[in-house]
Amino acid sequence: MGDLKSALPVVLDLTGRLVVAVGGGPVSARRVRSFLDEGAVVRVVAPWLCEDLRDLAHAGRVEWLERDYAGPGDLDGAWFAHTATGESSVDREVAADAESLRVWCVDATDSTGTTASVTARADVTTPDGRVTVSAYAAGDPGLSVTVRDGVERALVSGALDLRRTRPRTGPSSTGDGWVALVGGGPGTDGLLTARGHELLASADVVVVDRLAPRAVVDRLPASVRVIDVGKTPGHHPVPQSGINGILVEEAQRGHGVVRLKGGDPFVLGRGGEERDACEAHGIPVEVVPGVTSAVSVPAAAGIPVTHRGVARGFTVVTGHEDIPVLPTGGDHTLVLLMAVNGLRWTTTLLRKNGRSADCPVAIVERGFAPDQRVTVGTLETIADLAVGRAVESPAVVVVGDVVRLGPDWRAAH
Template sequence: MSGPFLLGLSLSGRRVVAVGGGPVTARRVADLLAEGAVVEVVAPQLCPALAALLSHDTTLSWTPRRYAGAPHLDGAFLVHTATGDAEVDRQVAADAEARHTFCVSAGDGAAGSAQVPARAAVPTPAGEVRVAVHAGGDPRRAASIRTDLAGHLTGGVVDLRARRPHGGWVALVGAGPGDEQLLTRRATTLLAAADVVVADRLVPQAVLARLPEAVRVVDVGKQPHHHPVPQQEINRILVEEALRGHGVVRLKGGDPYVLGRGGEERAACETAGVAVEVVPGITSAVSVPAAAGIPVTHRGLARGFTVVTGHEELPGLPTGTDHTLVVLMGVAGLRETAARLVAAGRPAGCPVGIVERGWTTEQRVTLGTLADIADRAEQVGVTSPAVVVVGDVVTLAHGWADQVGGAEASDAAALDERAGGPLDAPTAARLARLAAHAVA
């Protein structure tokens, strides 16, 4: 049997009907909206991801009812059906065929008149290159080859061999700080082989959007003060899916072993006799400060650093400003943390930087000192996810001289006033080091 004829569709301004309100539809609708399509979803209910798209995209509309026949497809340029009910999906495909309208049936690719290939967009110096792969109706193989081709375009080696499934397994994969290009090659290989992806809310969404529709994505994301899926339940999901013979990727923001409970998940898998692999990721504790120009160590400013979570009591830490403190999940308790550090011996004039949504297009940096950082954060409305950095290295941040540092280094009296008194010896020494760095 010959394969489908591959071509590119221009959907800008054209009507597309998506039948079904689940996660598969959500992923496809996000793609369609990105291409400029005007999309109507027909479904009695919407999953959270679709509801979120509906709330902020005016080119998306919702008809809150079950599919009731061909009139729903009036004027459609393309139809996508993913109801989870095979009979309904077949009816949608038949109605679209009768109207000479292409239809993608997510549950059974052969039932529709169109199929969506595994796709990737690869940025290159000469512009974006798009890769599309169809592998004879095998979406897993197509996704794997797609991933290899995208890797080849960025300097890798293409492997066109079909992947053959083995027994169930779990991989605890670090997704890095937010930019999908910072995933490791091993991470992309495992994602291409996965049946189930159990994902946190901070993983790159573009990675999830490119997964084959046959891959089930389980959202276990946590937000401040709201953990809808407890850790024990996450452990259970990983073990049960693997025991069913599935390949499971636990995709976690940053690194699985840096304040990410990866050790607990590994122990749960090993106790159940499930094969488990840990794939390191670039931890946000180091990479997010770097995105703002802040190294956690720097010759002449800091020789060591400590990473803590803002959810716990701060342990005994070096009080010198030449020891960098990185606080993860520390926005809610920022004022209390700053006060504790000053009470423990850090000078009130110690530099502080907050990097929100590091390595994304929405990255924002707020700079200050222990004396005023909480006020500055409240003024601009700092929210999580964010990384808080405390120490002299913050003075190397992009924009420090304009926001804070210039006034601090040139006007010691201003620092005296902020700190509530004359400069102490450590702070004076710090200013001397900063001045020496500025001259150098």
Template sequence: MSGRVALVGAGPGDPGLLTIRGLRALEAADVIVADRLGARSVLDGLAADGVELSAEVVDVGKLPGHHAVPQDAINELLVTLARDGRRVVRLKGGDPYIFGRGGEELAYCRDRGVDVEVVPGITSAVSVPAIAGIPLTHRGLATTFTVVTGHDQIRSLSGGPDHTVVLLMGVGTLANSATTLARGERGGECPVAIVEDGYGPRQRVTIGTLDTIAHQAAVRGVRSPAVV
């Protein structure tokens, strides 16, 4: 008997932002392979709301700089579970395809003959600024936006003040990112907001400019997870 894998986006961590299709996949699952950010808090929130899931939960959560379960091992785990005839949900924070390595997991499973369904999730790149009252586009102010990873230091990014930049995993490289972006058309006075722990108990917003934000973040002790 062959099982299957569903890559499900858990959203930013609020169970109310999990899609109905994602919830149905969780309810039908035999095993849930869960990330730390977003995924675990959604499972906890569903339980608190009285939603009972019968699936076994395997925690493969990652901390910054420490991978509890290496990606290669996660890939192999999904295939092994599916080949055992299990209905597997790979529950990933945000959306599986937005810096979530969902494409890698999809390709690995399909290359080994495992059927995969993808259930999109609400990415923190959009939802976390929204809860802080920050639209990524606004008529007459911002006409486009770009989502980039701050995991590695950015070297350049085109665009001016009307081009919103959303930086994920960017707290550790914030000073470099701010300096790099200030050199371009945006300039040092371009406004910046950092939203920590969006939808979580530590949610906090820090507002400054490209010239000041790194210092402000240091003074306030800004920590991950955060969206810049």
């Protein structure tokens, strides 16, 4: 058997080719699944099978020889073999038979003697195509996994800049520009989705909001043009029509454009309008959902928007015109966005329309930021409390009995 320290990494096309797996335990099961994923025909030799393999055998997805390994005949026709019986003498026998038949064989119990090894692998989808990351460290699977994870993270986080691997497209009205409306979550980079990171790693232009995760934007390479259209309450530096125009214009120049928005693009975020504007010009648009502040910011303050026996539903609103038609019970949670400035009028309207004065209310300012702050009160008291504590936007206001479940209410009562 060879020493795999100077192994040659290769990619095998297993489609339609026979792979023999000896052993019926979980290690075998994991590998058999990956052989099947690659289109291999799989024969399993084992006197018993773990549940996963048993399901595959019952579904007819693998051929099962229900007995102990019986010699080289079991490897007949195989292109590749894998042995993980838990008995090193059996694994050695399988490996030796495979060697004499010139069949590559992974011996899962002998990392130094095996003639083939499965590498630590990750498949990453990038806007430029799928990349398989594969890492191998002889005799040290932990190291392989760590390296694989590191490269995968670098790819999805954008630290590995994919823009260098393809030529930039030049200005052209028929160029291959695209727009992605990416939900950035409530402002902390950990809550930006993997798909969001992937698209950022391929964008030429990033059009960013005030509440989008800024740390992610700060890490972008200098070659990426960042256009800040950030809105603050009462101050809109770039009107919506202007933002739509930027997206269309940049994509028409052949640029990949990420529109990085706070929360989810389709929750009180005008993402639908931006998508329509792009599509009206024939520009391909991908919408990447984000973690909405409507649910995550209350969660950051320990408040679930629904809870068995307390609240079965919730409504997300902004604007006073909706209030008369909302359910009035404390068991229906109201989540109010962009509600700080009109808070006194909102609470008055809610009471006029049937919510009780002692209905609990929480205001969560700057959710997930180091200086996140929670103010709790009731419909009767919250407006004065907010003035007293100089509550500011951005904040999410939660109205309903679920507020009692958060630590701030408990601490105050």
